[in-house]
Amino acid sequence: MKSQKKPASPGYRLYELLSSMRFAIGLLTILSIASVIGTVLKQNEAYPNYAFEFGQFWFKAFEYLGLYDVYHSAWFLTILAFLVISTTLCIVRNGPAFLRDMKGFREKAAEGSLKAMKHSRELAVQLDEAQAVALIQQRGMRYKRSERDDGSIVLAAKKGSGSKLGYFFAHIAMVVICIGGLMDGNLPLKIGELTGSIVPETRELPQGQIPPQSRLGENNLSFRGSVTVVENKSADVIFLNSGKGYLVQELPFIVTLKKFHVDYYSNGMPKLFASDIVVTDKASGKETPATVKVNHPLIVDGVAIYQASFGDGGSPLELKAWNLAQPQSPASEIKGVSLNSQPLRVNGQDYQLEFGDLRVFNIENMGKRDAEGKTLQQRMHDVREVKQDTKNLKNVGPSITYKLRDSHGQAREFHHYMAPMEQEGALYQIAGVRSEVAQPFQYLRIPLDDELKIDSFMRLQAALKNPALYDEIARRTTAKAMKGAAISPAMEKQFGDSVKWILARFGEGGFVALEKFLDARVPADKRQAIAQTYIKILQGAVIDVMAVAQEKAGLKPWPQDEKHYRFLLDGLVTVSAFNDYSAPLYLELQGFDQIQSSGLQMTRSPGKNLVYLGSLMLVIGIILMFYVREVRLWLVLRAGSVRVAMSSNRHNRDLDEDFDKIVGALNPQAGEA
Amino acid sequence: MELLMQQPFYKRLNLGDWLFALFIAVVTGYTFSLYGAKMDYYEDLILLGSGAGIVALGWFWGSWRWFFPLAGAMSLLAIELYDHNLARATESFGLKFLLSSQSSFMWMCTLFFLATAVYWTGLLSRSALLNRIGSGLTWAAAAFALAGLFTRWYESYLIAPDVGRIPVSNLYEVFILFCLITALMYLYYEAKFAARQLGAFVLLVITAAVGFILWYTFDRQAHTIQPLIPALQSWWMKIHVPANFVGYGAFALSAMLGVAQLLSRRGILTDKLPKVEVIDEMMYKAISVGFLFFTIATILGAMWAADAWGGYWSWDPKETWALIVWLNYAAWLHVRLVKGWRGEPLAWWAVIGLLVTTFAFIGVNMFLSGLHSYGSL
Structure with missing residues (x-):
């Protein structure tokens, strides 16, 4: 094959190039580098995300190069196609010679070529044919006999032809795997999109209204998509991502989600995600109930159904609405459904209330990394212990997110927890707020009263913001100060006015308002001292604020102990923080009826078995190629002498040893020659 | 003529082989x-x-016949000392200082460090005795690693029955597996090629892994036993992960042999190292066995992905990098076997191959997002 008499035709040279080793190695290299792109750049994201990340120019450039779905881009598939062509041509080119080689014994090998072999020796011993055959057969070799013109007998033996077979297995395997992969790839979809017979839908439409050119029939051979099903609801289509939009794939059956389960280990890590589903065949009406778990898909009609994700499915909620703009008005009840929106009228203004996820379990890492500040000995002790759960995961209970959008379309987003959370020994309700999605939530903690409710806090806040009560509060605070002889009688009036003034500033804008006043009116060197005084007065007055609030509500006065005083101090901080909450309403989650949804992925991949067959062939091929050694042995029997020649597909130390053994056995004296 | 008898393998088995088989059969029974x-x-x-x-x-590799029973006995002793009570880990002297999984791993780390030092001294002073001691220390470290893994497996069940699982499911555990497999593969080739001098190089990569284990343990408390998340609850894991680490171990081994070969070719330590041809052949053997196991592991991974992720191939970053590693060594083997390359270029290539492999092993988890992230730093 290597000898070329006349200049080869261009076609033959192309064939030579494509089937050549260097071309194949080049392809492997290019394929590796191309593959890297898709791992660095996140694939198949929503297009606006890319545009945001790269800017318009690069977004367009990358889109043109197909970098958002590298592995299905035309150029990548072309590389793969070339790899298949190259491998196929390699088999075509080398196959016949290899087959001949596997069958043949090369019993006609010329004396010169035997002599030229690296492992070849002429031994001056007489060996008759029977002995030679025995020697060959003992080595598990097959042989062929041939007689030369000069009367010498050639016994050409070999074993390990499987090595060559390995070549066929491994290389055909690559082609088989690629064909299987192609069957499961989305090439037909791409072609459909190019010719215009398939058009991905980019709008958010109800499933029934999606036009036929975005729908794929049940008989589609291969697909991979997903659908979210809410408990006690059904789905008979799935959605396939397709570049900028999506496609709808019709299923031959209807999937109904009965129940979605999540189980947790005792340390809060998830243990099980499972969906109880019923699959109803559209044609026969046959129902198949099953549970789909992660790692345990259900296969129906050649379609595999996987547990892929889960979430809230739209749960009815009960909330208590506290009017922050008019804290004097009583709280009202609101009903809603998570993941749904509803109009809301607050204090004469129209809002849109948009509920997000209800999350019943919130597993948070409560522990802090405890490696710091330990001696090595302590750490040694720790690492010898086989303990679980240093991560200190804890379920902090249900939470709801919602957005409150005003008539100008401006929205703030809130994240409220339902269950009391302990922090530094006291219990709080935690509420977060943010004005932009990209920001983290700012959390405030609302102290809980003896009934574990926020009602007392809300009462405190209402009283603090109610100027009508300031006279009474100031009177009590002043009287207390007089009794404790903290102020002189001459200062009584002035002190009372200060209390009222401080309450008014704090009620308007919290600590920030007081600070602003200090910054504007008080020389810098005195600010610290005056601020201290204000805070002291406020901390004294807050007891009376609460007492007045309780009286006004017709409730018992609070006991004066450390726990309740801490509540009041926390309350001051939170009232101040509520100024940044900037919402007319505080919605307290009171109850819910959880309805979950389950994300099911469904695939049909007819090429799978072909890929597995190819994989099996590949492994067999590699084993045969690397671990079956092809060895050939020639014994040329002449009167008074014998030529021993050996060859192997790989030169290695084993062949040296084998050769020495044979030579040594035939002629012990020749060993050292 | 008797010398030439190359019989089918079952006729070549000797009494020791049969006794070992009998022993394992009895234990299995x-x-x-x-x-x-x-x-x-x-x-x-x-x-x-x-x-x-x-x-x-055991039939293939004589040393396995005592190594496996030894590691097994160590872990059985640990289990005996535990006596169904996890608290005994800190009460029992034998567990606290020797045989609880964490103590075993700490011994493993110590012994690997010692082995590295001894191998280097042996290499530089050309002392066959020191090299033999290095070998012995490596064997001991490997025994602690295997016994520790077995014991850890048992301990996980003591924590709670539903926590119990094979210890190959997070970055900490697979690093120990990596040390174990790399050491065992090296010990096999060391004996086969009578090349103890190379331990100095191979132990370097193991020491690096040990350093990581120590940092991961002390700084990140990564040694605690956590239960399996649903995505890992699959019996594919039990074969996919070890197969992969035979591949990684072999590639790491070949890279270190590549380093030794490159140094030797530049006249550094040439007279102290085995002949470059021997190193070259060891490197080839390591890569071919690594390639075989890496292929199997990738196929097993694809089959697992078909069960867990809805497709045998999704171009997940881990899958893609596995492909890149595979293509890299496929190309390496082609140029060696078909083009007949030898020596320096292939040694360089094996060293660079380790960088690619390391990225596929750790880098993907750290820098790229994907489904296959069993451990973050």
Whole structure:
């Protein structure tokens, strides 16, 4: 094959190039580098995300190069196609010679070529044919006999032809795997999109209204998509991502989600995600109930159904609405459904209330990394212990997110927890707020009263913001100060006015308002001292604020102990923080009826078995190629002498040893020659 | 003529081979009599397969015949000392200082450090004795690693029955597996090629892994036993992960042999190292066995992905990098076997191959997002 008499035709040279080793190695290299792109750049994201990340120019450039779905881009598939062509041509080119080689014994090998072999020796011993055959057969070799013109007998033996077979297995395997992969790839979809017979839908439409050119029939051979099903609801289509939009794939059956389960280990890590589903065949009406778990898909009609994700499915909620703009008005009840929106009228203004996820379990890492500040000995002790759960995961209970959008379309987003959370020994309700999605939530903690409710806090806040009560509060605070002889009688009036003034500033804008006043009116060197005084007065007055609030509500006065005083101090901080909450309403989650949804992925991949067959062939091929050694042995029997020649597909130390053994056995004296 | 007798392998087995097989058969049978009633069909097959695999490995590699029973005995002793009570880990002297999984791993780390130092001294002073001691230390470290893994497996069940799982499921555990497999593969080739001088180089990569284990343990407390998340609850894991680490171990081994070869070719340590041809052949053997196992591991991974992620191939970053590693070594083997390349270029390539492999192993988890992230730093 290597000898070329006349200049080869261009076609033959192309064939030579494509089937050549260097071309194949080049392809492997290019394929590796191309593959890297898709791992660095996140694939198949929503297009606006890319545009945001790269800017318009690069977004367009990358889109043109197909970098958002590298592995299905035309150029990548072309590389793969070339790899298949190259491998196929390699088999075509080398196959016949290899087959001949596997069958043949090369019993006609010329004396010169035997002599030229690296492992070849002429031994001056007489060996008759029977002995030679025995020697060959003992080595598990097959042989062929041939007689030369000069009367010498050639016994050409070999074993390990499987090595060559390995070549066929491994290389055909690559082609088989690629064909299987192609069957499961989305090439037909791409072609459909190019010719215009398939058009991905980019709008958010109800499933029934999606036009036929975005729908794929049940008989589609291969697909991979997903659908979210809410408990006690059904789905008979799935959605396939397709570049900028999506496609709808019709299923031959209807999937109904009965129940979605999540189980947790005792340390809060998830243990099980499972969906109880019923699959109803559209044609026969046959129902198949099953549970789909992660790692345990259900296969129906050649379609595999996987547990892929889960979430809230739209749960009815009960909330208590506290009017922050008019804290004097009583709280009202609101009903809603998570993941749904509803109009809301607050204090004469129209809002849109948009509920997000209800999350019943919130597993948070409560522990802090405890490696710091330990001696090595302590750490040694720790690492010898086989303990679980240093991560200190804890379920902090249900939470709801919602957005409150005003008539100008401006929205703030809130994240409220339902269950009391302990922090530094006291219990709080935690509420977060943010004005932009990209920001983290700012959390405030609302102290809980003896009934574990926020009602007392809300009462405190209402009283603090109610100027009508300031006279009474100031009177009590002043009287207390007089009794404790903290102020002189001459200062009584002035002190009372200060209390009222401080309450008014704090009620308007919290600590920030007081600070602003200090910054504007008080020389810098005195600010610290005056601020201290204000805070002291406020901390004294807050007891009376609460007492007045309780009286006004017709409730018992609070006991004066450390726990309740801490509540009041926390309350001051939170009232101040509520100024940044900037919402007319505080919605307290009171109850819910959880309805979950389950994300099911469904695939049909007819090429799978072909890929597995190819994989099996590949492994067999590699084993045969690397671990079956092809060895050939020639014994040329002449009167008074014998030529021993050996060859192997790989030169290695084993062949040296084998050769020495044979030579040594035939002629012990020749060993050292 | 008798010398030439190359019989089928079963006729070549000697008394030792048969005794080992008998021993493993008895142990397997005893295990079955203890737990057979609670095992299902799959588990019966797995037990039988494990027994057969251990016997096969013992026939193939003589040292396995004492190594495996030794590690097994160490972990059985640990289990005996635990006496179904996890608290004994800190109460029992034997567990606290020797045999609890964490103590075993700390011994492993210590012994690997010692072995590295001894191998280097042996290499530089050309002391066959020191190299033998280095070998012995490496064997001891490997025994602690294997016994520690077995013990950890048992400890996980002591924490809670539903926490119990094979210890190959997070970055901490697979690093220990990596050290174990790399060391064992090296010990096999060391004996086969009579090349103890190379321990100095191979132990360097193991030491690096040990350094990581120590940092991961002390700074990140990564050694605690956590239960399996649903995505990892699959029996594919039990074969996919070890197969992969035979691949990684072999590639790491070949890279260190590549380093030794490159130095030797530049006249550094040339007179102290084995001949470059020997190193070259060891490197080739390591890469070919690594390639075989990496292929199997990737296929197993694809089959697992078909069960867990809805497709045997999704171009997940881990899958893609596995492909890149595979293509890299496929190309390496092609140029060696077909083009006949030898020596320096292939040694360089093996070293660079380790960088690619390391990125596929750790880098993907750290820098790229994907489904296959069993451990973050």
